[in-house]
Amino acid sequence: MKKLIPILTIFVLIAIVVTIFLSMSEQKKMVVIHSGNHEKKPVDITLNHFQDTQCGMTITTKENSAQVVSADGKTWFFDDVGCMALWFENIDFKDEATIWVYSHDTNRYINGRTAWYSRVAKTPMSYGFGAYEKKKDGFIDFNQMLLYMLRGENLTDPYVKQKLLGK
Structure with a gap:
C-alpha cells in the first residue's frame, strides 16, 4: 500500500x-474569424477575446486594430494595420473586401481604403502604420501603406526607423 x-x-x-x-x-x-457580418460593418470586438489572424496576438486595444470583411460576411481581425497588410496580400478577394481601421484622430473604425496612414505610430507589432481620417503632412494613402509594408519599409527595419525617427 x-x-x-x-x-x-x-x-x-x-x-x-x-x-x-x-x-x-x-x-x-478566442475569436479569429466572425461569420454572419452581411452588413459589412465593423464588429464590436471584445478586448482580450479576439485574436489577430496574421500574427496570432490577442487584441488588447482597439487602437491600431483593423478588420477585413469578405463578400460572404466573414470578418478577420488584426491588432496592427501592418499585420492586415501582410495577410491582405495573399487573399483572393482583395477587390471585394471591406476594410476597417481604427482611426487615431476620430477614435472609431473608418474605411481603410480612404484612410491616411502615419509611418511613425507606436503599434503593437512595431510596423508604425497608424490610421487617420484626416490627412496631415507626411501621411500616405492605403496603396502606399501596402507597398511600404510589403517591401519591408516599416519601423521594424532599423534603416527605415533611423530615417523616419532619427533613432
Whole structure:
C-alpha cells in the first residue's frame, strides 16, 4: 500500500493540472474569424477575446486594430494595420473586401481604403502604420501603406526607423 501512495499522488496531481487547463480553454475561446457580418460593418470586438489572424496576438486595444470583411460576411481581425497588410496580400478577394481601421484622430473604425496612414505610430507589432481620417503632412494613402509594408519599409527595419525617427 505504501508504494501506491506516491503513484496515486502523481495521478491526482496530473488530473488536477488537466482539469485546470481544460477549464481555462473553455473560458478563453478566442475569436479569429466572425461569420454572419452581411452588413459589412465593423464588429464590436471584445478586448482580450479576439485574436489577430496574421500574427496570432490577442487584441488588447482597439487602437491600431483593423478588420477585413469578405463578400460572404466573414470578418478577420488584426491588432496592427501592418499585420492586415501582410495577410491582405495573399487573399483572393482583395477587390471585394471591406476594410476597417481604427482611426487615431476620430477614435472609431473608418474605411481603410480612404484612410491616411502615419509611418511613425507606436503599434503593437512595431510596423508604425497608424490610421487617420484626416490627412496631415507626411501621411500616405492605403496603396502606399501596402507597398511600404510589403517591401519591408516599416519601423521594424532599423534603416527605415533611423530615417523616419532619427533613432
